[in-house]
Amino acid sequence: MNALSSLKRVLPSLICLICQTVSAQSTAELLSQLTSAREKGSEQKIAEIVRAAEKLWGDNPNSYLDFEFQAAQLLETSNRTDVVKIFDNVMNKKSPQDTINSGNYFLKKTALVLRYLSLNEISGDQARLLQVAGFIGETRTNMIPGFIVIHKGLNDSVAQLTWYYLGVGSIHMQPPTIPPIKTNTPIELKNSTNAVQMLLGDINRALTPRFLNYISRFLTNNPTNSLFVKQIISAAHLTEEERKKLVVKTD
Numbered sequence: 573m574n575a576l577s578s579l580k581r582v583l584p585s586l587i588c589l590i591c592q593t594v595s596a597q598s599t600a601e602l603l604s605q606l607t608s609a610r611e612k613g614s615e616q617k618i619a620e621i622v623r624a625a626e627k628l629w630g631d632n633p634n635s636y637l638d639f640e641f642q643a644a645q646l647l648e649t650s651n652r653t654d655v656v657k658i659f660d661n662v663m664n665k666k667s668p669q670d671t672i673n674s675g676n677y678f679l680k681k682t683a684l685v686l687r688y689l690s691l692n693e694i695s696g697d698q699a700r701l702l703q704v705a706g707f708i709g710e711t712r713t714n715m716i717p718g719f720i721v722i723h724k725g726l727n728d729s730v731a732q733l734t735w736y737y738l739g740v741g742s743i744h745m746q747p748p749t750i751p752p753i754k755t756n757t758p759i760e761l762k763n764s765t766n767a768v769q770m771l772l773g774d775i776n777r778a779l780t781p782r783f784l785n786y787i788s789r790f791l792t793n794n795p796t797n798s799l800f801v802k803q804i805i806s807a808a809h810l811t812e813e814e815r816k817k818l819v820v821k822t823d
Contacts, residue, residue, distance in 0.1 A: 598635070599638060602624065602625055602628075602643075603639065603642060603643065606618065606621045606622075606643055606646060606647075607646065609621060610646060610647065610650060615651070619657075622658060625640065625643065629665060633673045633677055634676045634677075637662070637680040637681065640661065640662050640684065641683060644658045644684065644688065645687075648688075652691070652693065655688060655691070656688075656693045658684075659684060659688055659694060660700070660703075662681055662684055663681075663685075663700070663703040663707065665677070665681075667714065675768040678714070678771060679775075681707060682707075682778070685704055685707065685779060686778070695789070695790065696790065696793075696794075698790075701790060702800075702804065705787075705803070705804045705807035705808040706807045706808070708779060708780055708807075708808040708809070709807050709808050709809040711775050712772075715769065715776065716765075716769055719769045721766060780814070783808070788818070804818070805818070
């Protein structure tokens with residue numbers, strides 16, 4: 573009975589480790605295939621690999637987002653259509669429920685948005701702007717009201733977040749990763765929650781002002797109706813002050 577109980581305790585961790593290992597191998601293999609297809613100029617093969625990568629999401633969201641971010645970087649100078657497809661695929665995903673995958677989801681999705689929001693296919697597209705607004709709203713929904721972030725003693729990778737968002741990083745730089753929880757002790761869970769809440773605050777401060785600037789440009793350059801503005805306000809959960817700025821710039 574004791575052996576069975578011990579097995580039940582460790583089995584989920586073993587399964588998770590196996591899934592992560594398989595996902596990591598799949599990611600490396602897909603990236604290798606993508607590199608080869610890009611060098612050969614095979615648009616069909618590239619499209620097939622991008623579609624195949626969607627299967628990674630169910631096994632390991634973190635590995636999936638790693639692949640999508642690196643794939644977009646690999647293709648951004650030669651296959652903009654595929655980059656936009658990757659953007660759409662990622663934007664259609666919703667946050668995982670567990671803290672670690674949730675943190676990495678917000679982190680890497682933000683990195684993708686910040687890097688490619690300036691593309692005309694994204695900043696000039698009403699539907700995609702609504703997708704970004706929805707992501708900002710999702711970020712704000714996951715921020716715990718009144719939560720006091722403790723910055724002292726945070727992991728180095730977490731401390732890099734603000735720098736990464738503001739600097740965006742070099743073309744081949746991967747975004748930092750929320751470190752995994754080694755144990756399920758209350759202190760580990762508390763530290764993880766603290767890191768994710770700091771991350772969400774950084775995202776909100778870094779992404780929202782940039783997004784509002786792009787929305788203002790879009791509204792200036794494209795005749796639109798009040799419904800789109802209302803949809804943006806609702807999806808992004810804009811504050812009253814943010815709404816006023818948006819309204820002033822659309823008059």
